Amino acid sequence: GAGVSQSPSNKVTEKGKDVELRCDPISGHTALYWYRQSLGQGLEFLIYFQGNSAPDKSGLPSDRFSAERTGGSVSTLTIQRTQQEDSAVYLCASSLGGGANQPQHFGDGTRLSIL
C-alpha cells in the first residue's frame, strides 16, 4: 500500500523566505510526527500530532517554525524567515496510534537548502 508521502522532495530557497513542507501520512494513521535530520544534530523530534491536535510541540526550535494538520490527515510544516541553519532533511512519520509502542513509518523526507 501507499506509504508516507512528502513533498517537495527537494527545496532550495533564499535566506529570509518562507517555506512550506507537506506530509501525507498512511491512510488511517492517527499519529503524525515531524523530525529534522542534519549532519551536526542527528535526528531531532520537532512536533507530534494526534488527530488534528499537537500535544507535543517541544521540539520546535523557534517561533519561526509552525505546523498544522487538517482533517486528521495531511500536515504542513512552515518555516518563516528561513535561516541557513534551517538547512536539513525534514522527515515525517506516521503511526497507527499515538502510543510509544507503535512503530513509526517514515517518508523519504524533504531536503531543504537555504542559500
Next chain:
Amino acid sequence: AQSVAQPEDQVNVAEGNPLTVKCTYSVSGNPYLFWYVQYPNRGLQFLLKYITGDNLVKGSYGFEAEFNKSQTSFHLKKPSALVSDSALYFCAVGGGSGNTGKLIFGQGTTLQVKP
C-alpha cells in the same frame, strides 16, 4: 531525560560474518526500543522493536536484537552479513515517563559490509 548512545560511528564486517551494532539507552520507566535502517536519500525503515516479553526480538531481513535491562543495551545483530545490509542504522527509544510517543534517536552507525 531519555537518551540513546551508539558508540560506534562505523562498523566494518566481511560478507558472511556475523555483525553487531551497539546501542545503549537511558530512560526512566519502561523503555520501548526500536531499530531503523536508512539507505541513501531515503527515509527510515523500521526493522524491529522491543516492547515487553522475550528479550530476543526478531525483525526484518534476518536482523535480531537483544534487550538487556541490567546493561541498558539493545544491540542489533545478524548471523551472516550481506553487502546489501550496508546502510546507516539508528537505535531509538520511546516510552518512559511522560513520553508522548516521540522517538529519541542515537547518532547512527554506518554499517559497511565488504565482499
